[in-house]
Amino acid sequence: MKYLIINGSPRHGHTWEIVTRVKNTLSTTDTNTTFTHVELIDENIPYCRGCFSCFENGEDSCPDSDKIGPIVDKIRECDGLIITSPVYALHITALLKNFIDHVAYLYHRPEFFTKKALIISTTAGMGHKKVGKFLDETLRNWGFNERFKLCLIDVHDTNGYLPLNIKEKIDKTTLKFYNSIESKKLKSPSMNALFMYNMWRAMAYNNHIPCDHDFWVENDLINHEYHPSIPCSFIKKMPCKIFYKLMLGFLSKNSVKKEEV
Incomplete structure (x- = not known):
């Protein structure tokens, strides 16, 4: 299996020790693992300008697409x-937030519906649950099918080692992540x-942003309550059918029309 690690930390500290444990567990479970x-600190990605070009003209028009595109x-x-x-x-760190800002178009044009992810965060005090929740929500909006979390507090004992209960938690979550992918x-x-x-979907249908409309039509998503490759019962989709029609009605009445020149 092929794993991509996006490290949002500017250094290899306590969070990276968790990553190392995860890597060892995955490599032991599957010897073909790569x-x-x-390392976002080494990518030297400029701050997102908020120019909206990725939304209006496509992600390739981003001024930093040469750095962002290869990561995506x-x-x-x-x-x-x-x-x-x-x-x-x-x-989260500024490094990771800057990257997420650059790919904000993935909220409008989600594509990773068959992907799984593992979120790792550590803290010496608090905020780990908030970080985990934010990253989980972000990846969900990008389309990620399943997200696993290792959000830990005070992960080292007084000698600087990972306690046994933390190691067991890391291994257990890592194996769930692996088994889900496998x-x-x-x-x-x-x-x-x-x-x-x-x-x-409703915004795309309404042609709120032309790039979004083209994406949803070209990928045959516009006619589905969710990505067709993902199992979802008719009953579960029913509220969304209603919500979608209400959104279409709302957008048709509240869209700002450009003035003809």
Whole structure:
């Protein structure tokens, strides 16, 4: 299996020790395992300008597409994503937030519906749950089918070693992550995922942003309450059918029309 590790920390500290344990467990479980590393500190990605070009003109028009595009391609190519961030000021690091800002178009144009991810975060105090929740929500909006979390507090004993209970938790979550990928089974989406999908779908249908419309039409997503490769019962989709029609009505009445010149 091919794993991509996106390291949001500027150094290899406590969070990286968890990554090392995860890598060892995955490598022991499957001897054909390979890892690709993206150290965001070394990518020297400029701050997102908020120019909106990725939305309006496509992600290739981003001023930093030469740095962002290859990382997104690596996500497409991997079997599993491992994404890390220690807690900085009760949130993710600026490095990781900057990368996420650059790929904000993935909220509008989600594509990783068959992918699985492992989120790793550590803290000496608090904020680990908030970081885990934010990254889980972000990856869900990118389309990720299943996300596993290792969000830990005070992960070292007084001698600087990982306690046995922490090691067991890391190994248990890592094996769940591995087994989910290896089985190739896809989970039914949560109601939050369904509603967000249908909100972007309605905006795309309404041609709110032409690039979004083209993406949803070209990938045959516009006619589905969720990605057709993901199992989802008719009953579960029913509220989204109603929500989608309500969104279409709302958008048709509230879209700003350009003035003809």
